[in-house]
Amino acid sequence: GAVVSQHPSWVICKSGTSVKIECRSLDFQATTMFWYRQFPKQSLMLMATSNEGSKATYEQGVEKDKFLINHASLTLSTLTVTSAHPEDSSFYICSARVGDRGPYEQYFGPGTRLTVT
Amino acid sequence: DAKTTQPTSMDCAEGRAANLPCNHSTISGNEYVYWYRQIHSQGPQYIIHGLKNNETNEMASLIITEDRKSSTLILPHATLRDTAVYYCIVRVSGNTPLVFGKGTRLSVIA
Numbered sequence: 675g676a677v678v679s680q681h682p683s684w685v686i687c688k689s690g691t692s693v694k695i696e697c698r699s700l701d702f703q704a705t706t707m708f709w710y711r712q713f714p715k716q717s718l719m720l721m722a723t724s725n726e727g728s729k730a731t732y733e734q735g736v737e738k739d740k741f742l743i744n745h746a747s748l749t750l751s752t753l754t755v756t757s758a759h760p761e762d763s764s765f766y767i768c769s770a771r772v773g774d775r776g777p778y779e780q781y782f783g784p785g786t787r788l789t790v791t
Numbered sequence: 792d793a794k795t796t797q798p799t800s801m802d803c804a805e806g807r808a809a810n811l812p813c814n815h816s817t818i819s820g821n822e823y824v825y826w827y828r829q830i831h832s833q834g835p836q837y838i839i840h841g842l843k844n845n846e847t848n849e850m851a852s853l854i855i856t857e858d859r860k861s862s863t864l865i866l867p868h869a870t871l872r873d874t875a876v877y878y879c880i881v882r883v884s885g886n887t888p889l890v891f892g893k894g895t896r897l898s899v900i901a
Contacts, residue, residue, distance in 0.1 A: 678834075708888045717878075718835065718891040767834050769889070780889050782827075782834035 676702045676772050680783035687758055687790055695753045695786045697768030703748035704770035708780070709741075712765040724751045758790045794818065795879045800896040803873075809866040811895050813879030816860045821883050824855060826864045828875040829894070835878065838864065869899045 677700040687693050697707060705726050710718040722743050724730045730743035740762075742754040751770075755762055767785040796814040803809040815824065826838040839846055839853045841862075846853045852865040866873055878894040 680834075710891075717893050718829075720888055720890060723888055765832070769834075779837050779840070781837060785832070785834045787832075 676700075676770070676779075676781045678704075678768065678770050678781050678783040680766075680768055680786050682786060683784060684787040685789070687788070689759055689790055690757055692754055692756045693758055693788060695755075695766055695768075695788075697751045697753070697770070697783055699749045699770045699781075702770075702772055704751075704772070705748060706771040707745055707751040708769040708771075709743060709751075709753050710767045710769065712767060712785075718767060721753075755788065758788070760790045763788055763790045794822075794881045795892055797877075797879055797892065797895045799893070800898070802898050802900055803866075803869045805871060805899050805901050806868055809869040809873065809897060809899070811864040811866075811877050811879075811897065812861065813864070814861045815879070815881045818859050818881050819883070822881045823883070824853065824859075824862050825880045825882060825889065826851070826853065827878045827880065827889070827891075828873075828897075829878070830872075830875045835891075838877075869897075871899050871901060873897065874899045 679698045681696045707724045709721045712718045720733050721736045722730045722732045724743050724745040726745050732738045745751040765785050765787050768783045769780050772779050823842050825840040827835040829835045839851050841853045855862045876894040876896050
């Protein structure tokens with residue numbers, strides 16, 4: 675299957691600082707990428723949909739000014755958590771869509787664990 | 792909101808077949824059934840998907856009832872490494888992203 679990578683795999687930052695998470699599709703071009711968040715013992719929650727070259731579409735309740743998403747190329751999307759606070763501590767997972775039509779498959783990165791102290 | 796209902800947890804003996812059920816009684820004619828799994832602290836892994844015919848790949852088989860209101864994921868010979876949370880998701884093809892429910896926590900026991 676298609677490979678999606680994330681960097682870093684884990685990060686610890688201080689409250690008030692910003693953190694950038696990278697998501698790359700390694701062996702395919704992804705016109706659409708998705709960002710999810712997962713709190714302990716909970717399911718994945720979709721945060722936003724990112725299309726290459728255009729603004730991301732955020733799910734209801736997700737602050738677009740706090741979670742900045744950039745999808746500047748067909749293989750890279752970034753999520754920046756600005757002015758992070760302890761409640762932003764979570765497991766962030768990106769996903770990329772393979773194909774442009776039909777029942778396309780969606781592949782996931784390994785996730786980034788963010789801890790805000 | 793998730794459109795599927797799955798048991799919260801299941802156990803399976805190592806080497807036996809694991810049969811994971813999923814109810815999707817409100818599925819529309821153009822919605823596919825997808826199965827993913829998530830091993831602890833990892834990203835979800837694609838397993839299989841189908842529309843109305845049964846499907847099989849190297850990982851699993853997907854059995855969809857004739858009325859498409861339910862399906863079963865079958866892992867033919869479960870191993871300890873199959874211990875994970877399994878998610879059944881229905882979605883139309885195209886641009887819509889996957890929306891995850893609570894899934895079934897499968898524990899494979901030696």
